[in-house]
Amino acid sequence: MSEADPGIDYDKTDVFTAYDIAAKPHPYFEYLRGKGPIVPLGYRNVVAVTGYDEGLAIFRDDINFSAINTVTGPYLPLDYDPHRPMDEQIEECRANNGYLSSVMSEDTAAHEKSKAILNGIITPARMKANEAYMYEVADQIIDEFIGKGRFNVVTDFGQPFAQLVIAELIGVPPEDRVAVRGMAADPGQMPGNLGGGFDMSANPLLRMGMQFYGYVLDRRANPRDDVLTRLCEQTYDDGTLPPPEAVVAVATFLFGAGQDTTVQLFAAMLRQLADNPGLEDRLRAEPALIPDFVDEVLRIEGVTKSTFRYVRNRTTVGDFTFEPGQHVMLHISAMNRDPAKFENPAAFDVGRKNVRQHVSFGRGLHACAGGPLARAEGRVAIERLLARARNFRIDEGRHGPQGARQFDFLPNYSLYGVLEQQMTFERI
Amino acid sequence: MVKITFREHDGSETIVDARPGLSLMKNAVAANVPGILAECGGNCACGTCRIYFDPEWRALMGTPRESEVEMLDYWHEEGDGARLSCQVLAVEAMEGMVLRLPESQS
Numbered sequence A: 001m002s003e004a005d006p007g008i009d010y011d012k013t014d015v016f017t018a019y020d021i022a023a024k025p026h027p028y029f030e031y032l033r034g035k036g037p038i039v040p041l042g043y044r045n046v047v048a049v050t051g052y053d054e055g056l057a058i059f060r061d062d063i064n065f066s067a068i069n070t071v072t073g074p075y076l077p078l079d080y081d082p083h084r085p086m087d088e089q090i091e092e093c094r095a096n097n098g099y100l101s102s103v104m105s106e107d108t109a110a111h112e113k114s115k116a117i118l119n120g121i122i123t124p125a126r127m128k129a130n131e132a133y134m135y136e137v138a139d140q141i142i143d144e145f146i147g148k149g150r151f152n153v154v155t156d157f158g159q160p161f162a163q164l165v166i167a168e169l170i171g172v173p174p175e176d177r178v179a180v181r182g183m184a185a186d187p188g189q190m191p192g193n194l195g196g197g198f199d200m201s202a203n204p205l206l207r208m209g210m211q212f213y214g215y216v217l218d219r220r221a222n223p224r225d226d227v228l229t230r231l232c233e234q235t236y237d238d239g240t241l242p243p244p245e246a247v248v249a250v251a252t253f254l255f256g257a258g259q260d261t262t263v264q265l266f267a268a269m270l271r272q273l274a275d276n277p278g279l280e281d282r283l284r285a286e287p288a289l290i291p292d293f294v295d296e297v298l299r300i301e302g303v304t305k306s307t308f309r310y311v312r313n314r315t316t317v318g319d320f321t322f323e324p325g326q327h328v329m330l331h332i333s334a335m336n337r338d339p340a341k342f343e344n345p346a347a348f349d350v351g352r353k354n355v356r357q358h359v360s361f362g363r364g365l366h367a368c369a370g371g372p373l374a375r376a377e378g379r380v381a382i383e384r385l386l387a388r389a390r391n392f393r394i395d396e397g398r399h400g401p402q403g404a405r406q407f408d409f410l411p412n413y414s415l416y417g418v419l420e421q422q423m424t425f426e427r428i
Numbered sequence B: 001m002v003k004i005t006f007r008e009h010d011g012s013e014t015i016v017d018a019r020p021g022l023s024l025m026k027n028a029v030a031a032n033v034p035g036i037l038a039e040c041g042g043n044c045a046c047g048t049c050r051i052y053f054d055p056e057w058r059a060l061m062g063t064p065r066e067s068e069v070e071m072l073d074y075w076h077e078e079g080d081g082a083r084l085s086c087q088v089l090a091v092e093a094m095e096g097m098v099l100r101l102p103e104s105q106s
Helices: A019-023 A025-035 A052-059 A086-096 A108-121 A124-145 A153-170 A174-180 A205-221 A227-233 A244-257 A260-275 A279-285 A287-300 A371-388 B024-030 B055-061 B066-074
Strands: A038-040 A046-049 A150-152 A307-311 A315-317 A320-322 A327-330 A389-394 A422-427 B002-007 B013-018 B050-052 B082-084 B098-100
Touching: A019 A025, A046 A052, A052 A315, A052 A327, A108 A227, A108 A244, A124 A153, A124 A371, A124 B066, A150 A153, A153 A174, A153 A227, A153 A244, A153 A260, A153 A371, A174 A205, A205 A227, A205 A244, A227 A244, A260 A279, A260 A287, A260 A371, A260 A389, A279 A287, A279 A371, A279 A389, A287 A371, A371 A389, B002 B024, B013 B024, B066 B082
Parallel strands: A046 A327, B002 B098
Antiparallel strands: A038 A046, A150 A422, A307 A327, A315 A320, A389 A422, B002 B013, B050 B082, B050 B098
């Protein structure tokens, strides 16, 4: 078995259940690409997209492609009946399944309303204030492990950093932030879980949601001069006040969305630093390169490797005609390595000219609202880690030598990441 | 249709047959202008569809709302020669206009 050929018969393997593909997705993506930019899988009514231009066209077409299956993929509880109107079936499915009503899965008017609440949270002014907090909290967290010479990137740095930053952004009062730390989801219970089952009721976000409900009622009754009050008073574009549940849904969604994804960005960045000798020193000498470094990591090892759209109307993209009821599996990580778009795509290159054209945050109406936030978190994390320590190395005793690393990966067909990443360093 | 030129940071140009009434961003994206990333799809939430215009076109470019001013400020755009193209509608009088694009969108 080699890096390029892990010895899997992809023709006979189901991407929605196979851990080996979840752990090593790129050889699979290249196998698909060899068949064409848009390829029907032949099972679960799924069509896979690896082409950059083709995927972009689908991201931008929210008329012919619905987002209802973004979170579930083909496990969407909808059996399309060609004799009934498509929109009616989609809305019926949404009404019967509460977890399909998040901002990620909504279409058109409902999506616009949720987005109005979200835009009230992630404003440039809030981002600026939040960035100042990032520097402060990054150093506080680094202080906790700097004396040990080693850390687990996922739990010792990534999770507390991402949790505290998003809590500050949303305006969770400082006295309540301690409760936020450690609120991590079970990696086997996330959307995109292999086999399709995930139990949202086991998700700690539910607890967060209850807490937010309390905040919304309190701030609406007793307004203060704080971020939460402004969030609770944010109106829709038509000037009406959203019901408390709508605010809670968006705030809780944002809290969840900004966790595991960002944590895995930190882990991926540190793997690149460890495996590219000289890169650390180069970034220390030229800190202006750090934003490009963050984006190149997002391109080559993005966390959301796949997302989904549901075909609403018959429509043609490139040479392929989609039929209503098909599930489109957009392989973001494959689009980011399309050789027609990115030269020498499997090579890590901080100087890559068109790096910001990657689609790790999606595109179109549903593009990740937290993209600017994630980029800032990535930059601040690397700036502070490089200022405090040097020689970041993967712990070979735990994960093996370069070229033969052993990680436990997320058992997930949508997200790519590791459960644990032990590293060593020297304190500066 | 009106002809509007989008000039990339490296000088390469795309001449777009823009549809009046549609935003400059949507017109640019439909014509595959490389330097209009428009990551957020027109929500005034990412600042990756910035355009620079010359003073002669000032009157046609209108005045940005507060949320757009905040976003331009976030990207350190100073002066009044920059807009988010998702917030500006194409109009007939823009025939022949040239818009420049920032390096960070190249």
